[in-house]
Amino acid sequence: MIKLADFERCVFELSKLPGIGKKTATRLALHLLKMTNKDVESLVNSINKLKTNIKFCKECGSLTDKDICYVCLDEGRDRKTICVVEEAKDVIIIENSGIYKGLYHVLGGRIAPLDGITPDMLSFEKLLNRVGDLGVTEVIIATNPDVDGETTAYYLKKLLADYDIRITRIASGLAVGTHIEYSDEFAILKALENRVELK
Numbered sequence: 001m002i003k004l005a006d007f008e009r010c011v012f013e014l015s016k017l018p019g020i021g022k023k024t025a026t027r028l029a030l031h032l033l034k035m036t037n038k039d040v041e042s043l044v045n046s047i048n049k050l051k052t053n054i055k056f057c058k059e060c061g062s063l064t065d066k067d068i069c070y071v072c073l074d075e076g077r078d079r080k081t082i083c084v085v086e087e088a089k090d091v092i093i094i095e096n097s098g099i100y101k102g103l104y105h106v107l108g109g110r111i112a113p114l115d116g117i118t119p120d121m122l123s124f125e126k127l128l129n130r131v132g133d134l135g136v137t138e139v140i141i142a143t144n145p146d147v148d149g150e151t152t153a154y155y156l157k158k159l160l161a162d163y164d165i166r167i168t169r170i171a172s173g174l175a176v177g178t179h180i181e182y183s184d185e186f187a188i189l190k191a192l193e194n195r196v197e198l199k
């Protein structure tokens with residue numbers, strides 16, 4: 001039997017990526033082999049640069065190439081409103097819509113007991129500190145409208161219950177099951193405009 005250690009190693013590494021099973025990883029590895037050296041090189045370079053230069057903002061957890069992201073540094077933003085999302089990619093999508101003018105807070109995931117993700121693994125404590133430090137008046141919960149996202153929203157609502165602030169949840173114009181990453185600008189606008197009071 002032919003042993004192609006280097007090929008198998010590449011398949012193994014690729015299959016560590018989310019949503020990539022062994023079959024897809026094999027297809028990708030084959031595709032990489034067919035690509036030009038130059039294209040593979042720029043792919044590898046871009047991954048290296050990503051790891052070297054891009055980090056998570058020390059304040060809000062979204063992506064930045066500095067210690068603090070441009071949203072957190074922007075004094076022109078509404079610093080009394082924080083939109084809480086699950087992942088940094090959600091910030092990119094909401095930010096690209098150009099509609100929202102407040103700050104963000106990235107939890108780094110959502111509460112998912114079945115996947116072993118418990119509240120202590122997410123940045124709730126940091127959020128509470130920011131709410132206090134910034135004198136926040138509204139927290140908009142923009143976790144995804146699925147079971148784990150709702151569980152996380154409920155947990156957040158209870159966590160913030162003693163604070164004298166507005167707690168709102170984005171509307172699902174955004175139909176249930178439609179994740180933020182698949183939403184267009186109009187849906188994001190509607191979801192923010194029609195947000196509902198949680199207390």
Ligand SMILES: [Zn+2]
Binds near residue numbers: 061
């Ligand atoms: Zn930030």
